[in-house]
Amino acid sequence: MRAFARPLFGRRARLRWVHLILGGALAMPYVFVGAVLVGPAADDTGVFTSLPLQLSSFGIGLPLAALTSLFPLTRPLESAAVRWLCGVDADRLADGPARGRVAKGRTAAWYTLHLALGGIVAGMSLAIPPFAAVLIVLPLVAGLRDSRLGLPEVLDHSWALALAPVAGVASLLALAGCAAGAGALLARWAPALLGPTPEDRLAxxxxxxxxxxxxxxxxxxxxxxxxxxxxxxxxxxxxxxxxxxxxxxxxxxxxxxxxxxxxxxxxxxxxxxxxxxxxxxxxxxxxxxxxxxxxxxxxxxxxxxxxxxxxxxxxxxxxxxxxxxxxxxxxxxxxxxxxxxxxxxxxxxxxxxxxxxxxxxxxxxxxxxxxxxxxxxxxxxxxxxxxxxxxxxxxxxxxxxxxxxxxxxxxxxxxxxxxx
The missing domain is CATH 3.30.565.10 (Histidine kinase-like ATPase, C-terminal domain)
Structure with a gap:
């Protein structure tokens, strides 16, 4: 059991989760700029109540993030975060600012990937735990079934109601699995994107x-x-x-x-x-x-x-x-x-x-x-x-x-x- 839980909830997995949450926090200003740009296309419901408009805002924000990654301190700050939170050895990362076209392109790709995965995992971390908690306690609290929470009608059946806690626990495990997989992916790609280029090694x-x-x-x-x-x-x-x-x-x-x-x-x-x-x-x-x-x-x-x-x-x-x-x-x-x-x-x-x-x-x-x-x-x-x-x-x-x-x-x- 411990061998199964450690990759999902161990110290390294938790630190990588924090790294993804930081990426989601960094993505928010770019998403807001994207929301301003797609705002005229929104109806009375607003941008943040429409999933397609939210995804559009997110898609517009990522190229803006890639442009701002050319700031000289981006690579040193990202390398420090990866070293402390993702567990990547310091000698596999570059400490100085990106100096060449290749280094700047890699830094932009890393920053965009970090913010994209971080925004997805951060959004899931905000939405899934409350929903999973409702599913877990749903059979025990009758008032929740009668409230207007927008729950699926299938939960009116007794068999679905009995499986609701299982679905809640499964959704939490799925969230942990997604966070662990995204964190492992970033840790694997960090040396390639944030590591020293041939120009850095020459310098x-x-x-x-x-x-x-x-x-x-x-x-x-x-x-x-x-x-x-x-x-x-x-x-x-x-x-x-x-x-x-x-x-x-x-x-x-x-x-x-x-x-x-x-x-x-x-x-x-x-x-x-x-x-x-x-x-x-x-x-x-x-x-x-x-x-x-x-x-x-x-x-x-x-x-x-x-x-x-x-x-x-x-x-x-x-x-x-x-x-x-x-x-x-x-x-x-x-x-x-x-x-x-x-x-x-x-x-x-x-x-x-x-x-x-x-x-x-x-x-x-x-x-x-x-x-x-x-x-x-x-x-x-x-x-x-x-x-x-x-x-x-x-x-x-x-x-x-x-x-x-x-x-x-x-x-x-x-x-x-x-x-x-």
Whole structure:
């Protein structure tokens, strides 16, 4: 019995019934407009006492509803109602306004269908329950049989009078069945009519791609700035500890480099976090450039006990700002990789020059630590080279990294023309 009653009177069926009643309520203004238009054709009985005129008013109102469905908020409101009352998953519905011809046509079809079925079910819900109640109590209340309620003459027969309660209950069940069927039909058609169109999916994909681009850029900035700073500070502190008693001047330089590195990194971290908090566009966070801080980057790296030979064959001030910024991060990551993987006391060669319309950056360091040299920390790698590759591809450049005759060499080519 419960399995039979649940599809008709369960919670989901009741909520869908409410959804249909809302559709009937929304249809009423359009029906009234239709009644005004067909009013001249009514006789003395009036529009609302003639079933053909009522149906005509309803038929005129539905096209008007389809026109008003072009209002931008129609699809978001209908999608919300379907999600909460019809039990349709949110990911199968579109939340934004209908933007294309196809989306607007589907929204108009849905709105018209909702109001049409809702108007029918709402009218049945108003008319059938009182009639069914009269039929159910008719054998028990003799006064009802004698009143002028317009009951069929067949009810004057005793056998028909005995079946009146059964007919009343059957009419209520029929109403519930119609409401459940109409609600199930709307729930089935909602994803097709209110779901995202190909244009909606494309717009959503573009929005996700833009958001992913922002996240990737922020991740690169955090990795390059914070990762390099932590590697440099670790080696600077280690080198200072080992020569604490024998070379106080080197210790002072290392501590000063640690202070400068952490101060700059905290500033860059605050800038990146500000982008996350404020939702700014990618690239709004201030970033150092070769022109601004190449000398400082080399000085802080050398304070870790690393010998860095820098061969700069072009003026950093002459580079385009975007190219100078990305090149700074590439140099920073290249030096950071040497600190992390080659160990302390290594000799690193940095070459920055312009050749054949390209800015070329080459970082070379020993492939393995020499005997007696303590290797640097080796956290899980791979992200740095991936970030360098991302930066180079965004500028139309190329990256080559790998062992070359006992050394590790990073070579990056960035086109000057594209960067401008």
């Amino acid at each position: 959503a994909a573009e929005a996700r791609a833009a958001d992913l681009a922002v996240r990737n850029r922020l991740a690169r900035e955090l990795h390059d700035s914070v990762g390099h700073a932590l590697s440099a500070v670790t080696l600077q502190a280690s080198a200072a500890r080992r020569v604490l008693d024998g070379d106080p001047e080197f210790v002072r330089e290392a501590l000063a480099a640690i202070e400068e590195t952490t101060r700059r990194t905290v500033g860059e971290l605050d800038a990146v976090l500000g982008v996350l908090r404020d939702g700014d566009a990618p690239g709004t966070a201030p970033a150092p450039t070769l022109a601004d801080d190449l000398d400082g980057l080399l000085r802080r790296t050398r304070a870790s006990g690393v010998t860095v030979t820098a061969l700069v064959g072009t003026a950093p001030e002459a580079l385009p700002p975007v190219l100078s910024r990305e090149a700074y991060r590439i140099v920073q990551e290249g030096l950071g990789n040497a600190l992390r993987h080659a160990g302390e006391g290594v000799a690193v060669t940095l070459r920055v020059e312009v050749r054949d319309g390209h800015l070329e950056i080459t970082v070379t360091n020993p492939l393995a630590a020499a005997p007696g040299r303590r290797p640097g920390p080796r956290p899980g790698g791979g992200h740095g080279l991936r970030g360098i590759g991302d930066r180079a591809r965004l500028l139309g450049g190329s990256v080559r990294a790998g062992p070359v005759r006992g050394d590790w060499r990073l070579h990056v080519r960035l086109p000057m023309r594209t960067a401008t």
